Structure formats: structure tokens, C-alpha cells
Amino acid sequence: MNNAQGTGPIRPAQSVRVVIVDDHAIFRSGLKADLDASIQVVGEAATVEQAIAVIAQERPEVVLLDVHLPGGLGGGGREVIAGSAALLGTTKFLALSVSDAAEDVVAVIRAGARGYVTKTISGAEITDAVFRVAGGDAVFSPRLAGFVLDAFGTAPADIADDELDRLSARELEVMRLIARGYSYKEVAKELFISIKTVETHVSAVLRKLQLSSRHELTKWAAERRLL
Amino acid sequence: MSTALTRPPLVRSSDRIIAGVCSGLAAHLGWPVKNVRIGMAFATLAGGAGLAFYAWLWIMVPTADESARRNARRPASPIAPTVSLDPAFGAGSPRPAGVPPSAQAAGTQPLGTPDGGASAPAAGYGAPAAGYGAPAAGYGAPVRPPWFRVRSMRYGKEILLGAGLLLVAGILIAELLGVDVPLGTLIPAAAVLGGAAIAWMQLDETRRAGLVDKTKADQAGGWARLAAGLALVVAGVLVMVSGSGSWEQTWLALLASVAVLGGVVLVLLPWALKFWRDLESERAGRVRETERAEIAAHLHDSVLQTLALIQRRAGNEHDVIRLARAQERELRGWLFQDPGRDAGQLSDRIKATAAEVEDFLGNAVDVVSVGDTAMTEAHEALVQASREAMLNASRHGGGAVSVYLEVSDGRAEVFIKDRGPGFELNDVPEDRLGVRESIIGRMKRHGGTASITSTSDGTEVRLGLPGLQPDNAEGKS
Structure with missing residues (x-):
């Protein structure tokens, strides 16, 4: 359903080591079957505690992390990222969610996840997203792009604003195109820029989303339960 | 009976x-x-x-x-079997x-x-x-x-x-x-009994009130009754004890009895507070129970029915996907929709239209919306044009359709994108009104714009409507 991520150029020769964290065994096995052969699932976890333990032990490159998880202090995926903070440099987190609630998604992104995709996404798309995240890029679904545009506003940055609180005109364009369902490749073609530049813009937006002290962001997310 | x-x-x-x-x-x-x-x-x-x-x-x-009111306070769950x-x-x-x-x-x-x-x-x-x-x-x-x-x-x-x-x-x-x-003895005794009965009835009322929602009126009535009962009992006891009915004696006795009553209240206060807290927790429990029943009812009516349908149609992939999508949409709406929200906004209409197209043709139509505005006649045209574009995209694109709605400063834009083989607008026969009339013509008549970009990677329809009435535009919140 999520057709944002076309086939990107990043395909490392070696396989990517992945841990799947989700409390539904059916979903975990389904996802394992759907993932590309070059993705090696080295561990699985169903609760916050299990996840932190497995991640610390396996040190995977990418963790596919459900936003809602039982256990711990009730913080779900956010708590797993916080518990694995020491590994954030080497291990990348990709949030998976059915909830679609802005509050949950923004919370897990702000905790340090490198991207967010919906669970209805196809195996090829999720494989692509895993490679992209492993390569250090951010993965934005159209919905996450929509959240960002809604939270940061659709007007480009004024000079007076804190740089972190607004998106630049170019970042806005990129976010708009992603929200419209464009793949990175299509965004690059549309804006006459390279895919690498698109990825740079998306990473910059992710950074703003994570670091912005914009107090409305949290308030906004709390109000927007719907989508 | x-x-x-x-x-x-x-x-x-x-x-x-x-x-x-x-x-x-x-x-x-x-x-x-x-x-x-x-x-x-x-x-x-x-x-x-x-x-x-x-x-x-x-x-x-x-x-x-x-x-x-008492009957109304007992909400009947539509699914729980009638006991x-x-x-x-x-x-x-x-x-x-x-x-x-x-x-x-x-x-x-x-x-x-x-x-x-x-x-x-x-x-x-x-x-x-x-x-x-x-x-x-x-x-x-x-x-x-x-x-x-x-x-x-x-x-x-x-x-x-x-x-x-x-x-x-x-x-x-x-x-x-x-x-x-001996009426002189019997009447005070009757007063005592009557007063006690009234006070006890009040206690009974309070216990019932703990289980149902209590209104202010009930409370006032309850206090009045308690006071009446107390007055009756005290008066009865006094007359009985003093026997003679001489005023000085009665006043003295009254003072003493009020002092005693005060002491009793002081002693019983903790018990009364505990009692009150029990009532409160019981009431909260009842609210939870009602909520649970409502959720159970909803899941039964929607999700379980759909799962049953899916099992019966397991052979038909198309039907299964359609059922699952429709149920997902319905459940999301129920879980996340704020019932107090005005449902007549543009984004709701676009989402409803997308859902309709999804049900009709079976392909997923994903809507992402940023900002919102109240509907006007021109927005209605925008919704209709979007619908036509979604239908085309779903029919000819043969896959998922992405819809993006953005409203900022009153200007509404809708983008409908598919990944089909694309088409050339000039190749469309003159007599086919779908694109030319229902989309482009309609938007132009309402002061909007429409453009279509089609490549071999897919087609995107862009619809724009300037904010004519700024007071209608709520923009983003």
C-alpha cells in the first residue's frame, strides 16, 4: 500500500542483519517470509525487555520496531530505543506501525527511529526501506511526510525562526512530493536533483523532527490522534 | 401479579x-x-x-x-444476551x-x-x-x-x-x-419509629444511588428526608423521655441530645467516608463496565462479522482484501475519530470519497491530508472532481492510489496519483467526458485549476482551488 519508496540505489553487497520486534508472532513470521533473502533475521522479540536484551546481544544493523509493545514501563517502541541508546550509532531503528496515530509515530521518531512505515507495506518495499535505513538514510512514508507538513506548517522558513522549527522551501517541496506518493527517484526527477540530494533533505527533515524544541510539536501530535 | x-x-x-x-x-x-x-x-x-x-x-x-431516569441509567448492551x-x-x-x-x-x-x-x-x-x-x-x-x-x-x-x-x-x-x-406514649413511639424508617429509607436510597448516577435533586431530597427523619426521632424521644412536655426540660434535653449526636457524627465520620469511597469506586467500576460492553458490542458488530465473511470468501483474494480494507477503515474511524469533531470538513469528504472508490473498485486509495477547511459549493466540486480522478486512477492504474490533500491559507489542492501505464490526454476520444468534463471542466467552472501529468510510470491529477472566502478557511490548527 505504501508506494513511496521505489527501488533505491543502495544495495550493499553483503546481507543486512535485522532484529524484528513485534508482539504478534503471526506478523513476525509473515514479515520474515516477505523479506528479501539478502536480509538476515538474527533475532526476534515480543516485549520491551526481550527487545532490549536481544538488540544488545545481537547488535543488528537494523531493528524493525513495532510502535506498540507490551512490557517495560508501557512506553512501547520508544522505550526500546531509549533502552538501546548506547547502540544508536551502529543500530538503526525503523518503526513499523498499524496505529497511524501521529502521537505514536512522532514519539518513536523523536526517540531516535530513522523512519516509519505502515505494516501494510509490501515485502519488496520493506526490504528497500531496511536497506535505506541501514545505509544511514531516513525513510518517510507519505503519511509521515503528511504528519511533518502538518506539524511544521506548509509555509517556508522565515529568517527570524529557529532553523530547527521550520522546513526550508526545498525540504517542503520534498515532503510534499513524498506525501503525494512519489518515490525518492521520482522526487529527484521532478525537482531535477539527484537521489542523494533527496536523501539529504529527508535526513535533514528527520533531524529537525527529532531535535526541534518546537513545543507545539508535542501538543500537535497529542491532538492529532486521527489519520 | x-x-x-x-x-x-x-x-x-x-x-x-x-x-x-x-x-x-x-x-x-x-x-x-x-x-x-x-x-x-x-x-x-x-x-x-x-x-x-x-x-x-x-x-x-x-x-x-x-x-x-432510572430505566435510562441502565444502558442495555446490544450484544450481551438478555439475561x-x-x-x-x-x-x-x-x-x-x-x-x-x-x-x-x-x-x-x-x-x-x-x-x-x-x-x-x-x-x-x-x-x-x-x-x-x-x-x-x-x-x-x-x-x-x-x-x-x-x-x-x-x-x-x-x-x-x-x-x-x-x-x-x-x-x-x-x-x-x-x-x-395510652396515646401519650404511643404517639411519640410512633414518631420515633416513623422517623427511623424515613432515615433508613434514605440510607437505602444512598446505596442505590451509588450504583446509578446520582443527580443533585436526589441528593437534596435525600438530605431533606434524613433531616425530617432525624427531627421526628429526636422530638419523639424527647417527648417520651421528658414525659411531661415542660419546655425548660425539653430544651435542656435537646441541648444534651444535640451534643450526643455531634459526638456520634464524629465517631461515625470515618466510617461514612469509607462508605462514600466505596460508592465512588463502585460507580467507576460501573462506568468501566459500560465502556467495555460498548467496545465488545462494536467489535462484535464490525470486526467479528468481517472475519466471518473473510473466512467464507477465503478463496477470493480480491474480496478478502476489500473486506479487510473496509473493516480497517471503519475500525480506525471508530478508534481515532473524535466524536465531537465537525465531520463535514473537506478532509472528511475526501476520505469518505476515497473509501467509496476503494469499496467500489477494490484497489487501495491512501489519503494523506494536511490542513482542513469547511465545505463550500466550490469545495463540493473539488470533491466530485477528485472522485472522478480517483475512479480513473483506480480503474486504469490497476494498483494503489495515493491521494494528497493540502489546505493552506484557504487554498485547497488535491493530488491523485496512480502507477498505471499512463495515457495521453490528446488521445482520449472527444466523446469521453470523464477527464475533460468531470475533472477539468468542473474545476474551471468553479474557479479552480486542473492539470494532468501522465508518464509511463503513472499518472497524476492535480486539482487546485484558490481560497475565495478567507473566512471559511480554517487552515491548519
Whole structure:
């Protein structure tokens, strides 16, 4: 359903080591079957505690992390990222969610996840997203792009604003195109820029989303339960 | 008791002279109101029996409003099976189906609730002639089904009342026959008993009120009743104790008794507070129970039905996907939609349209929306044009369709993108009105714009509507 991520150029020769964290065994096995052969699932976890333990032990490159998880202090995926903070440099987190609630998604992104995709996404798309995240890029679904545009506003940055609180005109364009369902490749073609530049813009937006002290962001997310 | 089934429940009517007892009784019995009133007046002449009966009904029978409110407070869950009730009881008061029997058994029903009404008239007939009162009320108890046995205790009160009335009648008859009755002792004693009864009734009310939602009016009435009961008891005791009725003595005794009462209140206060907290937690539990029942009902009506359908259509992938998508949408709406929100906004209309197209053609239509605005005629055209574009995209694109709606500063834009093989607008025959009329023409007529970009990677329709009426534009929040 999520057709944002076309086939990107990043395909490392070696396989990517992945841990799947989700409390539904059916979903975990389904996802394992759907993932590309070059993705090696080295561990699985169903609760916050299990996840932190497995991640610390396996040190995977990418963790596919459900936003809602039982256990711990009730913080779900956010708590797993916080518990694995020491590994954030080497291990990348990709949030998976059915909830679609802005509050949950923004919370897990702000905790340090490198991207967010919906669970209805196809195996090829999720494989692509895993490679992209492993390569250090951010993965934005159209919905996450929509959240960002809604939270940061659709007007480009004024000079007076804190740089972190607004998106630049170019970042806005990129976010708009992603929200419209464009793949990175299509965004690059549309804006006459390279895919690498698109990825740079998306990473910059992710950074703003994570670091912005914009107090409305949290308030906004709390109000927007719907989508 | 079966005759009570066909009758309207005994309630005090709002069409009243004093307390609506007569008209309520008339409605219940199916007699003319005038006859009942005249009968009551005559009964009053007969040694005050009518007055006693009237007062008794006044206390026991709820008003029509109260009765309706009590019934309304028990929300019936649409899915929980109707607890098997003896029909005689089901008729009087629709019982809350979703509430566990224990909760009901615990809540001692006060006298005069609608289902109590079925037995109240039975006791009532006897009251003027006191003698029949007790047996009539008492006979109600043994026929309760086992489920209700816990609650049969309450008929003890009616028996007591009947016995009391019997006693009064006996005394009056004895008086008439010339026997010397020590009224000086009996009246204060009766006052004490009556006051205590009223106060206890109040306690009973409070316990019931803990299970149902309590209104301010109930509370005020409760306090008044408690005060009246207390005053009666104190006065009765004082007159009885002081015997003579000399004022100085009475005042002294009054002071002493108020002091004692104060002490008792002080001692009982912690107990009362605990009692109150129990009530509160019980009420909270009931709210949770109602919520749970509502969720269960919803899941049953929607998700379980869809799962059953999916199992039956497991062979048809297309149907399964469509069912799953439709159910997902419905459930999301139910979970995340704020019911207080105005549902007539542009984004809601676009989402509803996308859902319609999704159901119609089976391909997923994902909507991402940023900002929102109230609908106008031009926005209606935008929705219609979007619908046409979504239909085309779903039909010819043959896959998922992405829809993006953005409203900022009153300007609304909708982008509809598919990943089909694309088409050349100039190749579309002149007589095909879909794209040319329904999309481009319609947008232009309403002052908007429409453009179509089609490549071999897919087609994107862009619709734009300038913000003509800025006061309608809410923009983002």
C-alpha cells in the first residue's frame, strides 16, 4: 500500500542483519517470509525487555520496531530505543506501525527511529526501506511526510525562526512530493536533483523532527490522534 | 401479579393536584381519575385511611420522571444476551443486560422502583383496610425466582409497614370500642419509629444511588428526608423521655441530645467516608463496565462479522482484501475519530470519497491530508472532481492510489496519483467526458485549476482551488 519508496540505489553487497520486534508472532513470521533473502533475521522479540536484551546481544544493523509493545514501563517502541541508546550509532531503528496515530509515530521518531512505515507495506518495499535505513538514510512514508507538513506548517522558513522549527522551501517541496506518493527517484526527477540530494533533505527533515524544541510539536501530535 | 403485566407501571403522574398519586393510580388501574380522587377523599373521611394510603403511595411510588431516569441509567448492551428474566419482572423494568447479576443483586432495590411497582399496588389495596396489607405484600416474596432471592429481603420492609398499619388500625378500632389506649406514649413511639424508617429509607436510597448516577435533586431530597427523619426521632424521644412536655426540660434535653449526636457524627465520620469511597469506586467500576460492553458490542458488530465473511470468501483474494480494507477503515474511524469533531470538513469528504472508490473498485486509495477547511459549493466540486480522478486512477492504474490533500491559507489542492501505464490526454476520444468534463471542466467552472501529468510510470491529477472566502478557511490548527 505504501508506494513511496521505489527501488533505491543502495544495495550493499553483503546481507543486512535485522532484529524484528513485534508482539504478534503471526506478523513476525509473515514479515520474515516477505523479506528479501539478502536480509538476515538474527533475532526476534515480543516485549520491551526481550527487545532490549536481544538488540544488545545481537547488535543488528537494523531493528524493525513495532510502535506498540507490551512490557517495560508501557512506553512501547520508544522505550526500546531509549533502552538501546548506547547502540544508536551502529543500530538503526525503523518503526513499523498499524496505529497511524501521529502521537505514536512522532514519539518513536523523536526517540531516535530513522523512519516509519505502515505494516501494510509490501515485502519488496520493506526490504528497500531496511536497506535505506541501514545505509544511514531516513525513510518517510507519505503519511509521515503528511504528519511533518502538518506539524511544521506548509509555509517556508522565515529568517527570524529557529532553523530547527521550520522546513526550508526545498525540504517542503520534498515532503510534499513524498506525501503525494512519489518515490525518492521520482522526487529527484521532478525537482531535477539527484537521489542523494533527496536523501539529504529527508535526513535533514528527520533531524529537525527529532531535535526541534518546537513545543507545539508535542501538543500537535497529542491532538492529532486521527489519520 | 400477572395482571400488572398489562398495565402501565405505577408512577406518580405529572398531572397532579397534590403529588400526582391519584392520577398515577388511575392510569395504572385504568380507572377514571375523578373516581379515584373521590374514592380517596371518601377514604380520608373514614378515619383518615385515605390520607394514610395517599401518604404511603406518595413515599413509595416514584414520579414518572424518576422512573424514566432510572430505566435510562441502565444502558442495555446490544450484544450481551438478555439475561433470562422471569417475564413478570422483565415487563416492569428493562434490566441492563450487560451488567453482571452480582452487581444487581448487591444493589438493594429501593421500594417503589418500577418493578417494585408490581407489588406495591398489591400491598396498596390492602392499606386502607390495613388488615390485608401485610399478607398481600408478603405473598410477593416466595414467588421470586432464585436469581432474585438475595433481594427478597426488601419485602420484609413492606411486611413491617403492613404490620404497623395493622397496629394503627387495631388501636383505632380499640379506641372506638372504648378501650383506653395510652396515646401519650404511643404517639411519640410512633414518631420515633416513623422517623427511623424515613432515615433508613434514605440510607437505602444512598446505596442505590451509588450504583446509578446520582443527580443533585436526589441528593437534596435525600438530605431533606434524613433531616425530617432525624427531627421526628429526636422530638419523639424527647417527648417520651421528658414525659411531661415542660419546655425548660425539653430544651435542656435537646441541648444534651444535640451534643450526643455531634459526638456520634464524629465517631461515625470515618466510617461514612469509607462508605462514600466505596460508592465512588463502585460507580467507576460501573462506568468501566459500560465502556467495555460498548467496545465488545462494536467489535462484535464490525470486526467479528468481517472475519466471518473473510473466512467464507477465503478463496477470493480480491474480496478478502476489500473486506479487510473496509473493516480497517471503519475500525480506525471508530478508534481515532473524535466524536465531537465537525465531520463535514473537506478532509472528511475526501476520505469518505476515497473509501467509496476503494469499496467500489477494490484497489487501495491512501489519503494523506494536511490542513482542513469547511465545505463550500466550490469545495463540493473539488470533491466530485477528485472522485472522478480517483475512479480513473483506480480503474486504469490497476494498483494503489495515493491521494494528497493540502489546505493552506484557504487554498485547497488535491493530488491523485496512480502507477498505471499512463495515457495521453490528446488521445482520449472527444466523446469521453470523464477527464475533460468531470475533472477539468468542473474545476474551471468553479474557479479552480486542473492539470494532468501522465508518464509511463503513472499518472497524476492535480486539482487546485484558490481560497475565495478567507473566512471559511480554517487552515491548519
